[in-house]
Amino acid sequence: RLLILSQVVLSLQLPFAVIPLIHFTSDRARMGSFANKTWVKVLAWSAAAVIVSLNVRLVITTVSAWLAGAGGLVSGLVIAVCAAVFLLLVWVTFEPLLRRPGRDRREGLARIFAWLPVEPLRQWLTGPRRAPVEAQPPLPPAPAPQYRRILVPLDHTPLDHRAVAHAVALAKMHGARIYLLHVEEDVTSQVYGAAAATAEVEAGQRYLDGIVAGLRAEGIDVEAAVSYSAQPKTEIVRFARAVNPDLVIMGAHGHRRLKDLIFGNTIDPVRHELEVPVLIVR
Known part of the structure; x- marks a missing residue:
């Protein structure tokens, strides 16, 4: 049982190591010319998706077996912990996309939740739509300074x-x-x-x-x-x-x-x- 428990813990831990690593190595501000190319990102996220899906399947199978013989209080606690870990994984996956330089956090949320069909829910998540900023005319060139x-x-x-x-x-x-x-x-x-x-x-x-x-x-x-x-x-x-x-x-x-x-x-x-x-x- 301890071996199975350790395997479950490692399964929960692995996505939290792989996904931040992909974000870090794909960030041009930090990695410069060594940042991941597009094809590397595709392979990396594909591998991450496989890892996450296999680990989620393992966790669901193991936790389901535990819940079958557990009481109501233990079941509620385990489900709450699993839900919290899942939400944390979602946050670790998408949060770096929201805080990229030059992008407002609300703009990032809008890109993620743009598929939501209900307008009030989308506004609650992303805030009201902002009117587009009109382009300002260029400032006239200032006269060259003269140093006497x-x-x-x-x-x-x-x-x-x-x-x-x-x-x-x-x-x-x-x-x-x-x-x-x-x-x-x-x-x-x-x-x-x-x-x-x-x-x-x-x-x-x-x-x-x-x-x-x-x-x-x-x-x-x-x-x-x-x-x-x-x-x-x-x-x-x-x-x-x-x-x-x-x-x-x-x-x-x-x-x-x-x-x-x-x-x-x-x-x-x-x-x-x-x-x-x-x-x-x-």
Whole structure:
């Protein structure tokens, strides 16, 4: 009897393994080019149908023999369990078809229950029919933006060169002026401002002067500024409102989640405060 019971349990389990496997391997979003071809799907679903039918037959035969010698309470319990398992199998079979990307769940239900002849029952299952959405006329093309002033905040990282390279390309295309801004954050600079002469400040000034010289050698109109503040994001916003740029180009520092909480995030406050496009360079 235990052997027969184990066979029944395995029979109930097998469809729940085969059908999700077919859905998974047929999903192009997950499998890409390795997704099942049409002929593979036909063979797979045919095999699944054979497996399910044989297992259902085995379960019905075995359960019928049990019910013949069981009482009313046990019979009701067994029938309820079998019905629940059957409904679960139906759900496992059709639920992936309802949640495909780009398809509303009600639309999927409508496709499955479209054969129902009774309109009220179909509406109860699938919801009221929605009116078709009328095609909207295409939006007119927006005028191409013109960049005359480009602001590039620098923080002495390798991403500075990428940000400047993007700014140079746009400046040559639009004849724009580039504004370079560096914010000194050390304590001495905050206290003494431009009068500070620490090694860090001097190195930063040489770094900025080198970039300016290189850009002017290429014929780029460039202006550089150094500010002193413990809040670079606030200083960038203040400077941007002063020069009124058409575009801000910033390098992404690469922090993620916890590091943003520790080191701070400059880009988000800047793009929320300013009403101009912000290009983030990685």
